[in-house]
Amino acid sequence: MPTDAPIWLALVTSIAPIVLLRAIWRKKSAYKFATIGIALALFTASVNLWAKAKGWEFGLVYAFAATSLTAWIAVALNHERKPRLRNSSSLRMNPKINAIGKQSTRTKTLPVALLKFLMAGPLSGLAACIILLALGEALPVNRVNQLVITGIGFPILWAAFSVWICSRQAFINQTLSILSASLFSVGFLLY
Amino acid sequence: MFSNEIVKRGLSAHSVIGLTVGALLYIICLTGTLAVLEHEIERWQQPTIPEFETLNAKAIAHSSNQFLRKTQSQAESLYVVLPTKELPRAHISDVETEYYLSEQGDLIAPPVEGFLHLLVDLHVHLHMGETVGIIFVSCLGAMLLALIVSGILAHPKIFKEAFRLKLGGQKRLEQVDIHNRLSVWGLPFHIMMGITGAFFGLVGIMATIAANFYYQGDTQALMDDVYGADPVITAPPTSIISEDSVEKALSYFSELNGDNEQKIKPIYFVFQKLGAENHFFEVAATHPGRLIYSEIYRFYPNGDFMNYQQLSDGSTARQIAYSVYRLHFGQFDNPLVKIIYIVLGLSLTIVCVTGINIWMARTQQGERLKSAWAGIVWGTPLSLCMCAILFLIIEVNSIIDFLLVLAVNVVIAMALNHEERSQRTLKTLLSASLICLTLIHSIIFKEVAFSGIFALINSSLLVTALIILFNTHRKQNSSLINNTLATNNK
Numbered sequence: 001m002p003t004d005a006p007i008w009l010a011l012v013t014s015i016a017p018i019v020l021l022r023a024i025w026r027k028k029s030a031y032k033f034a035t036i037g038i039a040l041a042l043f044t045a046s047v048n049l050w051a052k053a054k055g056w057e058f059g060l061v062y063a064f065a066a067t068s069l070t071a072w073i074a075v076a077l078n079h080e081r082k083p084r085l086r087n088s089s090s091l092r093m094n095p096k097i098n099a100i101g102k103q104s105t106r107t108k109t110l111p112v113a114l115l116k117f118l119m120a121g122p123l124s125g126l127a128a129c130i131i132l133l134a135l136g137e138a139l140p141v142n143r144v145n146q147l148v149i150t151g152i153g154f155p156i157l158w159a160a161f162s163v164w165i166c167s168r169q170a171f172i173n174q175t176l177s178i179l180s181a182s183l184f185s186v187g188f189l190l191y
Numbered sequence: 192m193f194s195n196e197i198v199k200r201g202l203s204a205h206s207v208i209g210l211t212v213g214a215l216l217y218i219i220c221l222t223g224t225l226a227v228l229e230h231e232i233e234r235w236q237q238p239t240i241p242e243f244e245t246l247n248a249k250a251i252a253h254s255s256n257q258f259l260r261k262t263q264s265q266a267e268s269l270y271v272v273l274p275t276k277e278l279p280r281a282h283i284s285d286v287e288t289e290y291y292l293s294e295q296g297d298l299i300a301p302p303v304e305g306f307l308h309l310l311v312d313l314h315v316h317l318h319m320g321e322t323v324g325i326i327f328v329s330c331l332g333a334m335l336l337a338l339i340v341s342g343i344l345a346h347p348k349i350f351k352e353a354f355r356l357k358l359g360g361q362k363r364l365e366q367v368d369i370h371n372r373l374s375v376w377g378l379p380f381h382i383m384m385g386i387t388g389a390f391f392g393l394v395g396i397m398a399t400i401a402a403n404f405y406y407q408g409d410t411q412a413l414m415d416d417v418y419g420a421d422p423v424i425t426a427p428p429t430s431i432i433s434e435d436s437v438e439k440a441l442s443y444f445s446e447l448n449g450d451n452e453q454k455i456k457p458i459y460f461v462f463q464k465l466g467a468e469n470h471f472f473e474v475a476a477t478h479p480g481r482l483i484y485s486e487i488y489r490f491y492p493n494g495d496f497m498n499y500q501q502l503s504d505g506s507t508a509r510q511i512a513y514s515v516y517r518l519h520f521g522q523f524d525n526p527l528v529k530i531i532y533i534v535l536g537l538s539l540t541i542v543c544v545t546g547i548n549i550w551m552a553r554t555q556q557g558e559r560l561k562s563a564w565a566g567i568v569w570g571t572p573l574s575l576c577m578c579a580i581l582f583l584i585i586e587v588n589s590i591i592d593f594l595l596v597l598a599v600n601v602v603i604a605m606a607l608n609h610e611e612r613s614q615r616t617l618k619t620l621l622s623a624s625l626i627c628l629t630l631i632h633s634i635i636f637k638e639v640a641f642s643g644i645f646a647l648i649n650s651s652l653l654v655t656a657l658i659i660l661f662n663t664h665r666k667q668n669s670s671l672i673n674n675t676l677a678t679n680n681k
Contacts, residue, residue, distance in 0.1 A: 055480030148508030155389030
C-alpha cells in the first residue's frame with residue numbers, strides 16, 4: 001500500500017459526507033435520515049482515517065478543515081447569479097426582520113447602553129471566570145487540569161453570558177442572576 | 192430549528208455585539224490571516240540574510256560566546272534559535288538585543304523591526320501595549336465566540352439554506368448568503384480561533400484570580416504548576432559556553448531519534464542564568480505529530496541530560512495549554528496547513544465584513560457611512576501595503592504611519608460618498624500599491640527577488656493585485672450593463 005494511501009482515503013471520506021448532504025439538500029435522495037446517518041458515519045470514519053494518517057492532533061484539524069473546504073466548494077458550485085437590483089425601494093425586505101434589526105441596534109439612552117456594555121463585557125467576563133473556577137473546584141481532576149479547563153471554558157461562558165444579556169432590551173434579571181451566581185461562587189471558593 | 196422568539200433574541204444580540212466589535216475583529220482577522228505567513232514575511236523583508244538548514248555545535252557555542260563578548264549581556268537567558276525548514280536562518284537573542292547568524296556562528300546583522308513587527312503587533316495587541324493589548328484582543332476572541340453562539344441562534348434555516356448561494360440580486364440577500372455559508376461551514380475553525388485567541392490573554396487574568404484563591408496570590412507558583420518550574424541545581428559559575436557541552440546535548444537527540452523516520456528536532460537553545468551557580472541550559476525540540484510548541488529538554492552545564500519539562504507527556508492540561516500557539520497560528524506539519532489556515536482565516540475576515548454589510552443594508556444606512564466602512568475594509572490592506580512600501584524605501588514603519596494612511600483612506604472613501612465608487616477606488620489603489628511593492632522589492636533586492644521563496648511571494652503579490660483589479664473592473668462592467676438594462680426596461 002502506498003504511504004500516502006490513508007491520506008487519500010481520509011480525503012475521500014471527508015468529501016463524501018458533503019456530497020451526500022448536498023444530495024439530500026437538492027432532494028435527490030429518497031432516504032433522508034438514512035443518508036444523514038451514512039454521512040455522519042463517513043465523517044466519523046474520515047476523522048479516524050485522518051488521525052491514522054497524521055496522528056490525532058493534526059488529524060482532527062485536517063478532518064474539520066477538509067469538511068469546511070469541501071462544503072464551500074459545494075456551495076460555490078451551487079451558486080446562482082442574478083443581475084444586481086440597484087433601486088433600494090424595490091428591495092424585498094422582510095418587515096419583521098428589518099424591525100428587529102433596527103430595534104436591536106437602537107439604544108434608549110446612553111447610560112443604558114453603557115451599562116449593557118459593562119455588563120455584557122467586563123463584568124460578565126469576571127463573573128464567568130469566578131463561576132468557572134468554582135465549577136472547576138468540583139471537577140474530579142487535579143488542580144492543574146482544573147485550571148486549564150477553566151481557562152478554556154472561560155471565553156465560552158463569557159460569550160454565553162454576553163449573548164444572554166445582549167439579547168434582551170431589559171437585562172436586569174440576567175444581570176442579577178449572573179451577579180448572584182458569581183457572588184455564590186466567591187463564597188464557595190473562599191469557604 | 193429555533194422558536195421565533197429565540198431567533199429574534201439571537202439576532203438582536205448578534206447585531207449589538209457585531210456592531211460593537213465588528214471593525215476591530217475585521218482588522219484582527221485580516222492581520223491574523225497574513226500573520227500565518229510570518230516566517231515567509233520575515234525572510235522577504237530581509238532577503239539578504241544567509242539561509243541554511245543546520246547549525247552545528249561549534250557555531251552555536253561560537254555565536255553565544257561572541258554575543259556575550261560583544262553585548263556584555265547580563266540577561267538571565269540567552270536564546271540561540273536554530274534554522275528550520277520553515278525559517279532557514281539562525282538568530283541569537285537575550286530578548287533586548289538580537290542578531291542573525293552565519294552558518295559558522297558569526298553575528299551578521301540585527302533583525303529589523305519592520306513590516307512584520309507592525310503586522311504581528313496589530314494582530315496580537317493592536318499596538319495598545321503588550322499586557323493591555325493582549326487582554327483586549329483576547330476579549331475580542333471571547334466576543335467572536337459570542338457572535339458564533341448568537342449567530343447560530345439567529346439562523347432559523349441553517350439546514351434549509353446549507354448550500355444556497357445567490358449572487359447578484361438584492362445586495363442584502365447576497366451578503367446574507369455569503370455570511371451564512373462561510374460562517375456555518377467554517378464553524379469548527381471559527382470556534383477554535385475564538386477559544387485559542389481568547390486563551391492567550393485571558394489566561395493571565397484567570398491566573399491572577401485563581402492565584403488569589405489557591406496560591407496566596409503567587410501567580411508564578413500557579414504558572415510553574417501548569418507549565419513546569421525551573422530546576423534547582425548547583426554548578427561552578429561560568430560565562431563561557433563550551434562546544435563540547437552543546438555537542439553532547441545534540442548527540443542526546445541523535446540517540447533519542449535512533450532510526451525513527453520522524454524525528455524530534457531541536458529548534459532552540461536557551462542558556463539559563465549564565466554566570467550564576469545555578470546555570471544550566473535547555474533545548475526546545477518539536478515532536479512529530481504533536482501540536483505542543485516544543486518539549487523542553489534540560490542539560491547540566493557539561494552537557495549531561497538532566498530531565499525534560501513533560502510538556503509532551505505530562506498532565507493533559509499542560510499539553511493542551513502548550514498546544515494553543517501552533518493550533519492558533521497554523522504552524523505545524525507542512526506548508527499546506529498554512530494555505531488551509533489562510534483560506535479559513537480569509538473566510539472569517541469576509542464574515543466580519545459581510546456581517547456589517549448586512550446591517551448596513553437592512554437598516555438602510557446612508558452612503559456616507561457605507562463609504563466609511565468601505566474605507567476601513569479596503570483601506571486596511573491598502574495601509575498595510577503602503578507601510579510595507581515605506582519600510583522597503585526608508586526603513587520606517589510605525590503604527591502612526593498605518594493609522595495615518597488608514598485615516599486618509601477612510602476620508603477619501605467618505606469624500607466620494609458612494610459605496611461602490613469608494614470600493615472601486617480603494618481596490619484599484621490597493622492593486623497599484625501591491626504592484627509597486629513587488630517592483631520596489633525586486634529593484635532593491637534584485638539579486639534575490641526572483642529566486643526561491645522570494646519569487647513565490649512576489650509573484651503571489653502580483654497575482655493578488657491582478658485578481659483584485661480584474662474583479663473590480665468586471666464588477667464595474669457588469670453594473671454598467673445592469674444600469675443600461677434597467678434604463679432600457681423603463
